[in-house]
Amino acid sequence: xxxxxxxxxxxAYYGQELHGPFEMFDLGDFVLEDGxxxxxxxxxxxxxxxLSAARDNAILIPTWYSGTSKIMxxxxxxxxxxxDPERYFIIIANQIGSGLSSSPHNxxxxxxxxxxxxxxxxxxVVAQYRxxxxxxxxxxxxxxxxxxxxxxxxxxxxVRYPDFVRRAAPIAGTAKNKPHCRLIGQSFIDALxxxxxxxxxxYRNSGDVRAGLIRHARAFALTGLCxxxxxxxxxxxLGFSSLDDxxxxxxxxxxxxxxxxxxxxxxxxxxxxDVSRHANGDLAAALGRIRxxxxxxxxxxxxxxxxxDCEEEAKLTPGAAFRxxxxxxxxxxLFALEPTYVPQVDAALKxxxxxx
Amino acid sequence: xxxxxxxxxxxAYYGQELHGPFEMFDLGDFVLEDGxxxxxxxxxxxxxxxLSAARDNAILIPTWYSGTSKIMxxxxxxxxxxxDPERYFIIIANQIGSGLSSSPHNxxxxxxxxxxxxxxxxxxVVAQYRxxxxxxxxxxxxxxxxxxxxxxxxxxxxVRYPDFVRRAAPIAGTAKNKPHCRLIGQSFIDALxxxxxxxxxxYRNSGDVRAGLIRHARAFALTGLCxxxxxxxxxxxLGFSSLDDxxxxxxxxxxxxxxxxxxxxxxxxxxxxDVSRHANGDLAAALGRIRxxxxxxxxxxxxxxxxxDCEEEAKLTPGAAFRxxxxxxxxxxLFALEPTYVPQVDAALKxxxxxx
Numbered sequence: 286x287x288x289x290x291x292x293x294x295x296x297a298y299y300g301q302e303l304h305g306p307f308e309m310f311d312l313g314d315f316v317l318e319d320g321x322x323x324x325x326x327x328x329x330x331x332x333x334x335x336l337s338a339a340r341d342n343a344i345l346i347p348t349w350y351s352g353t354s355k356i357m358x359x360x361x362x363x364x365x366x367x368x369d370p371e372r373y374f375i376i377i378a379n380q381i382g383s384g385l386s387s388s389p390h391n392x393x394x395x396x397x398x399x400x401x402x403x404x405x406x407x408x409x410v411v412a413q414y415r416x417x418x419x420x421x422x423x424x425x426x427x428x429x430x431x432x433x434x435x436x437x438x439x440x441x442x443x444v445r446y447p448d449f450v451r452r453a454a455p456i457a458g459t460a461k462n463k464p465h466c467r468l469i470g471q472s473f474i475d476a477l478x479x480x481x482x483x484x485x486x487x488y489r490n491s492g493d494v495r496a497g498l499i500r501h502a503r504a505f506a507l508t509g510l511c512x513x514x515x516x517x518x519x520x521x522x523l524g525f526s527s528l529d530d531x532x533x534x535x536x537x538x539x540x541x542x543x544x545x546x547x548x549x550x551x552x553x554x555x556x557x558x559d560v561s562r563h564a565n566g567d568l569a570a571a572l573g574r575i576r577x578x579x580x581x582x583x584x585x586x587x588x589x590x591x592x593x594d595c596e597e598e599a600k601l602t603p604g605a606a607f608r609x610x611x612x613x614x615x616x617x618x619l620f621a622l623e624p625t626y627v628p629q630v631d632a633a634l635k636x637x638x639x640x641x
Numbered sequence: 642x643x644x645x646x647x648x649x650x651x652x653a654y655y656g657q658e659l660h661g662p663f664e665m666f667d668l669g670d671f672v673l674e675d676g677x678x679x680x681x682x683x684x685x686x687x688x689x690x691x692l693s694a695a696r697d698n699a700i701l702i703p704t705w706y707s708g709t710s711k712i713m714x715x716x717x718x719x720x721x722x723x724x725d726p727e728r729y730f731i732i733i734a735n736q737i738g739s740g741l742s743s744s745p746h747n748x749x750x751x752x753x754x755x756x757x758x759x760x761x762x763x764x765x766v767v768a769q770y771r772x773x774x775x776x777x778x779x780x781x782x783x784x785x786x787x788x789x790x791x792x793x794x795x796x797x798x799x800v801r802y803p804d805f806v807r808r809a810a811p812i813a814g815t816a817k818n819k820p821h822c823r824l825i826g827q828s829f830i831d832a833l834x835x836x837x838x839x840x841x842x843x844y845r846n847s848g849d850v851r852a853g854l855i856r857h858a859r860a861f862a863l864t865g866l867c868x869x870x871x872x873x874x875x876x877x878x879l880g881f882s883s884l885d886d887x888x889x890x891x892x893x894x895x896x897x898x899x900x901x902x903x904x905x906x907x908x909x910x911x912x913x914x915d916v917s918r919h920a921n922g923d924l925a926a927a928l929g930r931i932r933x934x935x936x937x938x939x940x941x942x943x944x945x946x947x948x949x950d951c952e953e954e955a956k957l958t959p960g961a962a963f964r965x966x967x968x969x970x971x972x973x974x975l976f977a978l979e980p981t982y983v984p985q986v987d988a989a990l991k992x993x994x995x996x997x
Contacts (some may be wrong), residue, residue: 362972393932464871467865472828474711479835500831507824507864512947528820588944591868 287433290424292360300543304353307385310416321402323392328412329385330354331377333362334370336421343423344368346377347409347431347438349619350551351543353385360621362428367634373427376414380434382550385432386412389546390491397487398546406434406558410441425449428638429577430458432619433589434551437558440598443575444560452637454579454629456610457584457619460598461568466589469508470556476500477545491544493500498545502536511586511615519613523622561563572601575592579605580637582630589616608633654898655740655747660709663687663741666772671743679748679760684768685741687733689718690726692698692777699722699779702733703787705975710734716759716977717786723990729783731840734769734791738906741770745902747846751818754902754992756843762790762914770805781805784994785933788975789908789945790804793914798956799931800916808993809933812966812986813940816954817924818914822945825864826912832856833901836974838900847900856903857890867971869943875969879978897911926958935961936993940987945972964989 293564294436315326331354337344346357346368354377362368362375379385389401415624417423425463428449431439436458443453444460459466468508470614477483480497488494520531564570583592583598592609599607610629612618621627647809649746663685672681687710692699702724718724727744735741737760745757748824752758773779785806787795792814799809800816815822833839844850850981864917870876870973876887920926935956948965955963966985968974977983 464874465863465866465868468859468871471859472863475859479852479856480835496835500835503824503827505832508820510821512821512950515824516950518820520929557996570829594872596867 299388299544304355304385305331307354307379309528310408310420311504312387312412312415313407315412317402317408318405319403323381324386324396326381326387326412328381328416329379329383329567330416331358331599333358333377333440334373336374339629340421340423341425341427341493342372343374343416343421343426344428345413345418345426346375347413348377348380348383348431349431349435351431351540351548353383355475356542356620357431357435360432360627366627367631368596370428372419373420376417377606378409378416380409380438380551381556382547384544385545389486389550390544396499397551398525401550402598404550404554406437406441406554407445407562409438409554410445413438413442414446419443421435421541423449428454428634429623430454430456430634431458433616434555434558436590437462437555440560441558441569443577443579444571447574450575450577451621452578452640453575454634454637456582456594457587457590457595457616459590460572461593462559463590463594463604466594467556469589470552472508472547472553473501476504477549483545486546486549487544492541494599495541498541498543498595499537501542501545501548502532505540506532506536509616510587511588511613513586513613514615516618517613533598554557568598569601572598573603575602575605576641579597579606580633581605582633583607583609584616584618584624585609585611585618586613591634608639651765655744655900660711660741661687661709663735666776666960668743668768670773671764672910673758673764674761675759677945679743680752681684682737682743682768683804684737684772685735685739686772687714689714689733690729694777694905697753697778697781697783698728699730699732699773699777699782700784700786701768701769701798702731703785703791704733704736704739705787705789705791706722707896707904707910709739712976713791715766716788716975721996722772722950722983723987724786729737730777732773734765734772736794736907736910737768738903738910740900740903744900745842745898745906755905757902759904760906760910762793762797762910763801763918765794765910766801769794769798769844770802780847781807784808784810786810786812786990786991787814789913790891790911790944793818793911796916796928797914798916799933799935800919800927803930803932806931808996809931809935809949810938810990811935812938813873813946813951813972814848815950816916816928816958818912819946819950820951823912825945826862826908828860829908830905833905834892839901842905844900844901846896846978848935850901850989851897854899854907855893857901857904858896859887861896862888862892863886865905865972867944867969869969870944870966870971871971873969924954928954932957934993934996936989937961937963938989939976940965940972941965942969943972958993962993968984
């Protein structure tokens with residue numbers, strides 16, 4: 286299938302205009318861990334900077350739930366920042382189901398929408414490994430850094446390819462998803478599937494699932510931010526005049542253009558993130574394989590991945606450092622909307638990159 | 642209307658067999674703060690112990706969301722406990738909408754179900770004041786103690802009737818509901834109203850709203866317990882063999898027999914709990930009126946009413962003590978399912994009752 290046909294299947298939201306520039310890597314018929322196959326699978330990626338002749342300056346960033354390479358760039362990459370394109374070759378890989386890579390909404394035929402096969406975090410990492418080895422001929426990554434579901438992929442990288450990953454920085458995410466976090470993912474899924482217009486995923490247009498998408502945005506509002514954010518009315522700092530103004534102008538605006546089946550695919554992947562399956566369910570043994578120099582970063586007010594959950598895994602990761610980023614935005618601190626966020630994350634990543 | 646007709650309108654769940662014994666106090670046509678009227682309003686109450694001849698040993702306990710006088714008795718009252726019926730005359734008042742007192746489900750005619758008038762925490766406290774003064778001729782309460790929505794009523798009592806309340810112990814609840822807590826209440830309401838069978842509250846049988854009631858139970862599971870409860874699989878301590886076993890055997894079993902309109906009435910009351918309306922929105926001024934010796938109790942892992950929210954209000958309450966009860970059950974710590982709960986709450990209440 287040609288790029289034109291592919292582009293034609295993209296909705297305006299998931300296109301180059303809002304999320305580009307990005308390129309496509311062809312994975313062919315991609316067999317998944319749970320047994321399914323994505324036929325003609327594609328991985329959307331963006332790059333920043335130039336690969337050195339020695340191919341020794343590459344950094345990989347996987348994406349988080351509902352995010353694309355664009356928000357990863359905006360929150361993590363820039364001249365003078367830790368991830369400086371003047372110095373590093375930065376590859377941002379959009380996860381399967383993100384809407385840019387192969388996803389329920391852009392797959393035609395029998396595997397469209399809710400019939401898209403089941404995907405796990407490991408599938409993303411295998412696809413990304415093929416991208417960086419086959420497309421760029423890499424033999425190592427100086428750093429894998431990702432937040433939230435990107436942290437899940439970061440852990441998966443470090444456990445699955447221990448000799449390939451020199452440094453790892455999972456931010457606000459875990460190697461094995463915790464039961465309460467699974468309930469949060471379920472609250473997102475239930476918000477969408479409980480809308481009668483969802484129709485078991487066989488809706489005609491994603492906009493028909495408006496009530497479900499708004500409930501999904503409210504579910505994010507409940508656990509994706511934090512008590513302090515609301516008590517101090519920090520939405521005012523973002524230019525909103527009331528809580529409803531924030532809900533509609535920020536959360537609805539962000540989530541309403543998205544495809545429910547895409548979101549559900551990602552949420553299920555998130556719920557089942559677990560590197561311990563590489564060691565027969567033994568999380569300590571799985572994390573014990575990591576050779577990357579690792580800095581585990583947690584967000585102080587995160588309800589998705591509380592610092593205690595992150596620290597527990599840092600202790601199981603050989604030689605890992607653990608740092609807490611102070612934020613009053615809960616998990617949504619990752620959006621870098623507080624001026625205090627970037628200096629903290631950059632300081633941690635600069636330290637990590639400066640280490641041998 | 643006679644008691645027999647009243648009893649006849651009760652479903653099996655809301656009756657004497659499961660929640661009794663309780664009695665009824667007739668409020669007549671009861672005009673509400675928001676302007677509505679409950680005609681032939683009734684307050685269900687239970688008593689334990691005997692009122693002294695001097696009428697100086699009375700304690701009042703209001704009920705929490707979805708609870709009745711029975712669970713208040715089970716978690717707070719007993720021989721040898723701080724609230725000892727051998728020593729005190731303990732009145733437990735079921736809140737309006739609880740299903741035992743006047744409620745959407747047991748009101749016939751024009752004001753049935755979703756057309757039941759809007760009720761506030763203040764209405765409950767006025768009704769309870771009438772009960773304790775008119776029925777029992779009290780001139781003071783030695784203690785008002787309540788948890789969750791019961792704490793909201795406790796604060797309302799202490800602010801509204803400062804000379805009547807000698808001691809107050811709000812447990813895991815606030816005087817002014819915080820914005821994030823309002824979102825939690827909304828997640829409960831939305832879980833019910835999003836079920837098509839809810840039909841704007843005009844369902845025929847509450848069991849028809851089964852999907853909504855189960856979603857409501859899941860919403861409680863998400864924020865009513867806590868990360869640690871799930872991470873440590875503490876449902877095992879309650880005799881459940883898996884998380885699903887706990888959801889169905891505990892949470893569904895608890896919530897499924899309840900009436901959705903009753904739950905929504907209580908949730909809206911909870912969301913709008915706010916004593917500052919007695920002082921033109923000035924919370925410090927409202928709490929400054931309190932003359933009761935007050936001990937504010939918070940639960941260490943509570944997501945509904947985090948310790949920080951409770952402590953903030955304790956600081957605004959003249960002379961108040963602040964104590965944190967350690968629990969790994971989140972807000973559901975109130976159910977006293979951990980053996981460590983009762984000793985902690987009783988120690989705090991004994992100290993308070995021993996003080997002059």
